[in-house]
Amino acid sequence: MTSSAHSAPATxxxxxxxxDLETYPIDDLDGPEGRALVESCRSQLEETGVCTLPGFVRxxxxxxxxxxxxxxxPRAWRSDQRHTIYFEPVDAEVDPGHPRAHTVRSAKDGIxxxxxxxxxxxRRMYESDDLTRFIAAVLGKTVLYRSADPxxxxxxTAFHEGQELGWHFDNSEFSMTLMYQQPEAGxxxxxxxxxxxxxxxxxxxxxxxxxxxDTASLRTLPSAPxxxxxxxxxxxxxxxxxxxxxxxxxxxxxxxxxxxxxxLRDLTSELFYGRRSPAPDAR
Ligand SMILES: O=C(O)CCC(=O)C(=O)O
Ligand SMILES: [Fe+2]
Numbered sequence: 230m231t232s233s234a235h236s237a238p239a240t241x242x243x244x245x246x247x248x249d250l251e252t253y254p255i256d257d258l259d260g261p262e263g264r265a266l267v268e269s270c271r272s273q274l275e276e277t278g279v280c281t282l283p284g285f286v287r288x289x290x291x292x293x294x295x296x297x298x299x300x301x302x303p304r305a306w307r308s309d310q311r312h313t314i315y316f317e318p319v320d321a322e323v324d325p326g327h328p329r330a331h332t333v334r335s336a337k338d339g340i341x342x343x344x345x346x347x348x349x350x351x352r353r354m355y356e357s358d359d360l361t362r363f364i365a366a367v368l369g370k371t372v373l374y375r376s377a378d379p380x381x382x383x384x385x386t387a388f389h390e391g392q393e394l395g396w397h398f399d400n401s402e403f404s405m406t407l408m409y410q411q412p413e414a415g416x417x418x419x420x421x422x423x424x425x426x427x428x429x430x431x432x433x434x435x436x437x438x439x440x441x442x443d444t445a446s447l448r449t450l451p452s453a454p455x456x457x458x459x460x461x462x463x464x465x466x467x468x469x470x471x472x473x474x475x476x477x478x479x480x481x482x483x484x485x486x487x488x489x490x491x492x493l494r495d496l497t498s499e500l501f502y503g504r505r506s507p508a509p510d511a512r
Contacts, residue, residue, distance in 0.1 A: 244354040247290045253282060255363040270367040270459065278422045278461045279450060280367070285457035286407060290350035294409050297349050298340065298385045298479045305338035305387060306503035314397045314439070314466065328435040333395025333468070338387040338477075341380040341502045351407060355383045355483055364405060364485060367459060376484035378492040380502045385409075388416055388478040394469035396439060398425070399462030405483040406460065408452040413474030418450040420460075420467035427464075438466055452480075 250256055257263045273280040286294075311332040313319055320329035345352050354360055355375065365373035376382035388394070393415075406418075421438055424446070425431045437443035452458055460467075472478050484491070495505045 280459040309336035340385040393471040409479040416472040416478035
């Protein structure tokens with residue numbers, strides 16, 4: 230369905246050692262079990278805005294990804310900055326307690342796609358058209374493309390002790406995450422389902438969450454290593470709490486879009502990876 234200059238050609242066999250295809254037959258979506266899988270993900274997503282698939286990636290592949298991540302951590306880009314929950318500049322027109330004036334801290338180590346070896350298990354899975362087709366089917370989309378960004382399409386994030394991701398709404402409609410390793414404490418993915426909608430920003434509800442006046446609406450996403458999660462982050466406020474202890478939280482965000490040429494803006498790229506993506510014609 231999709232291909233791009235930096236992707237290896239995908240074959241069905243290319244990731245069979247990575248995904249538990251008995252439980253999650255993404256290589257046979259038209260078969261009865263494949264159809265049931267898509268149906269069950271769609272209804273989970275519909276009801277809660279989240280769908281988690283525990284054990285989607287096999288233990289051996291997870292162990293290998295942790296080894297690869299640890300090897301690459303010295304080359305990761307460390308970012309630590311404040312931003313608004315909308316990733317827009319602070320609104321100078323509103324009063325300081327308003328969500329549009331509120332800033333949060335995000336601090337993480339980003340390992341860019343172009344550093345991840347071509348034969349890394351999860352890279353082979355990401356670059357298979359079967360996975361892209363499965364995600365499109367769950368989301369009810371007729372076309373879906375892997376991101377064309379050579380740094381951001383599939384990255385690994387490490388959160389070490391003291392690092393965190395502040396409250397935010399995603400710019401993209403949904404994201405796919407895959408957990409490799411959880412820390413000893415903290416590093417929890419906390420979210421508030423449907424806090425805003427396309428029609429209603431619900432600033433008062435958002436303000437109450439940011440100022441800890443509303444804690445009853447908070448949910449924590451269970452994500453043991455190997456769990457693939459679908460998350461609609463555009464309308465659900467979410468964060469990753471500060472990591473405690475020596476073991477880093479390691480995961481991957483898989484990026485997709487409805488256009489084949491999706492790339493980060495230079496500023497975002499500099500922020501998260503410390504460099505700009507090479508121009509398409511330079512690759
Ligand atoms: O690391 C996670 O679990 C979520 C990351 C996230 O929310 C994001 O990258 O926007
Ligand atoms: Fe997010």
